[in-house]
Amino acid sequence: MAVKHDILSVLQEVRDGTLSPEDALLRLKLAPFEDLGYAKVDYHRAVRQGVPEVIYGQSKTTEQIRGILESMRRRGCINILVTRIGPDVAEALKEQFPLRYEPLARLAVALPEPVQSRGSIVVATGGTSDMSVAEEAAITAEVLGNSVTRLYDVGVAGLHRLLSNLEPLMSARAVVAVAGMEGALASVVGGLVDCPVIAVPTSVGYGASLGGLSALLSMLNSCASGTSVVNIDNGFGAGFLASRINQMESAES
Known part of the structure; x- marks a missing residue:
């Protein structure tokens, strides 16, 4: 990142004697943020x-x-995520910035540059209706430099669909389980894998799903150890957390 290079440059100038520590401190104080x-x-x-x-x-x-x-x-920032925007906003931004827009996830990547992917994250959904939240998670993780495998529509109404994908699940460093309705997918996955599972309740479901509250409470009460829960429809938060877990594993291996 350019910001890291800026700070390194300041430190090198101090080391070389071309910049006093006092002036360096002032430059660093001015650097953290810009008030628009x-x-x-x-x-x-x-x-x-x-x-x-x-x-x-x-x-x-x-x-x-x-x-x-x-x-x-x-x-000098690159690969800037812009979440929760519609296609009209994306089209307007494209007039000024290089931008890749993902309509299903309602997410854009501004100033996109290739990234080196590592590790293994699985993003799984209970149903096709959960895909928009799952894509927000998957694309977030990919932009942050992670390899992502998508397993969509593998919910508990047809458990054989999930069990036919045990290989990618067992080799993952983190699994994002996205489900609405009763949110049972997270518990099932949590009982199968030896890596952290990040459960994402979605607002998908009939009346008693209460806009995702039923799935949220089910996931919070999961008996599968190693399962954590993010907020309703928070694909971004799940993708970011999965990236942290995956890249900590990568740094240690």
């Missing part, structure tokens, strides 16, 4: 977390997203 009035863009996110700030697009205007992206482009 409507947003404070966090340039040090990549330094702290290894990933540039992600833009949550819902409820932001197109102009606000444009301003944030432009400020990040000036600092």
Whole structure:
């Protein structure tokens, strides 16, 4: 990331004696964020977390997203995730930035660049109706540098569909289990694999599913050890967490 290179350059100048420690401290103090009035863009996110700030697009205007992206482009950021935006916003952003838009996930990757993929993450869904949330998770993980295998429509109503995919499940470093209705997929997967399972309840289901609340409570009460739960429809959060788990494993191996 360009921000990391900026900090390294400052440290090298101090080492070489071309920059005083006091001036270096001032430069670093000025570096962490830029105040755009409507947003404070966090340039040090990549330094702290290894990933540039992600833009949550819902409820932001197109102009606000444009301003944030432009400020990040000036600092050399690439592969910026813009979540929860519609195709009209994506088309408007494409006029100013290179941008890949994924309509099913309602997610865009601004200033896209190739990334080296590693490890193994599986994203599984109970049904086809869960795919939009699953794609948000899968694409997030891919942009962050992870290899992702998709297993869609493998829910408990036809358990043989899941059991026919044991090989990718058993070799995964993390599994994202996305399901609505009663959310049983996460417990089943959690009972099969030896890696962390990230359960994502979706708002898919009939009346008593209560907009995903039934799946959320089922997943929170899972008896399968090693299963954690993110919020309803939070594919992004699941993909990000799976990436952390996978890349910690990669760093140790």
